[in-house]
Amino acid sequence: MRKRRAFGKWIFLVLMLVVLYLPILILAVYSFTDATQIGQIRGFSLQNYVTLFTTESLRNMIGGTLLLAFGSAAIATVLGTTGAIGAFYSKGRVGRAISTMNQVPVVNADVVTGFSICILLVVAFHISKDTYIPLVIGHVTLCAPFVFLSVMPKIRQMDPSLYEAALDLGATPAKALRQVVIPQLVPGIVSGFGLAVTLSLDDYFIATYTKPATFDTISTYVVNATKGAQTTIKTALWALSTVIFAVVILVVAGMNYHTARADRAREKAEKEGRAE
């Protein structure tokens, strides 16, 4: 009886995985054929991949999305990290005010964030969308709060006397910050940056309301392409989905390998520590 139930649990988990992955996998299989619709049975073909990497509009859109993601994530990381350090040490009202403002884009719907930035910059202040300024500001506003949130816990965990010690030993505050404080925050900064990149890559709404008409991110491009009827583009996007899926698998596997190794190293160090 007990065993049967345990078995049922695993069946449920496997079923959930199948549901989650089946659409992506079906698309991946069909991306290697010249079928124009799934369900058709056709021969093997790499045409979709050729189209994906040779069509100019597709290449520009992929490059633009990546540039936007890494660029705005970099800005967001600098702002969010310095903001978190500043907010933590300005105790009281100022610190609380920064944390509260930081929370707004986090809980807000992306539609509202994107629309309000468009209203401010484009409608009220007449900044042309073609300058890319509204788009970059929109994406930095989307990402920076999450960098702030992932750096903050690391600042809380930090030993406050280290900074004092650095000052006592003659470091200037700027140097103490650079050489003592920041290095301890690196894990939080790195995960904040990664988070910022993924948020920007996945965004549709902020981009729609702030981007130049001639520029597309993956999301805006795909949404427009599904409205059109161009089948070569449609099936080339299946190839794109497959490429992204492969990249995600590689990154996640790499991350897991990394943490597993770090865990093992820590266990080993602990054992040796006990032995002494």
Add this chain to the structure above:
Amino acid sequence: MKFTRKSLGIPYAVYLVLFVVLPLVVLFYYAFTDGTGRLTAAHFIGFFTDPNALGTLFYSFAVAMVTTAVCLLLAYPVAYILAMSPLKYKSSVVMVFVMPMWINFSLRITALKEVLTLLEGNLARFPFLNAVVGMTYDFLPFMILPIFTTISKLDGALREAAMDLGADEKQTFFRVTLPLSMPGIMSGVSMVFLPAMTNYVVLDMLYNSTYIMGSLIGSYFAAYDWHSGSMIALILLGIICVFTLLTDDEEAGAQRGGALL
């Protein structure tokens, strides 16, 4: 001026005032003025007296509630089974469930659309069902992760104590484990409910032409009607405020962050 750690916060504080607070102020201004800059409550009254707009509000709530309920019913068992399992690399297994959310959502919905078209023939036949399926497919990982995190952190001794005191497995679950996993459920709900009210692209892509709240902003944006659009954004903001106060916890934000990485 002497450099201190506090002054590092100045650029970000200024940024937040300029691009988080100011946009909301301007939104407020546009929502309550007309094209000539005169103060008016017409957009506000207009929304609450227009049966179509109210219908949209109702439909959004319906989609969001059903989606949230379905996500919860599917995600809780997944999170529970994984958190309670004796597996050694639990967090790696959870990763497998959460990984799809790193694939661009529009591509995932494209994939889902192809499968649904194959199954249903004509997507227009089941618009509400497709909306819920699409949203659930999109947001499920955001529900699994916070619940998993909360259950994994629960002290097993509490369950043992309940058992020792004579509770059976069912009672232990409903009176100990479930109440203690509420924080995870709450942050999961807040990460699914609001996007489900506003993410109109999922509906568009699945050929559901019914509007939800987000679609209203989209259509006013396309029509350059900034004033009506701002009013909708403001109403959504109000709903978000009420909702945040209801699910109230500071961790929800950090959880959303944690859920993504």
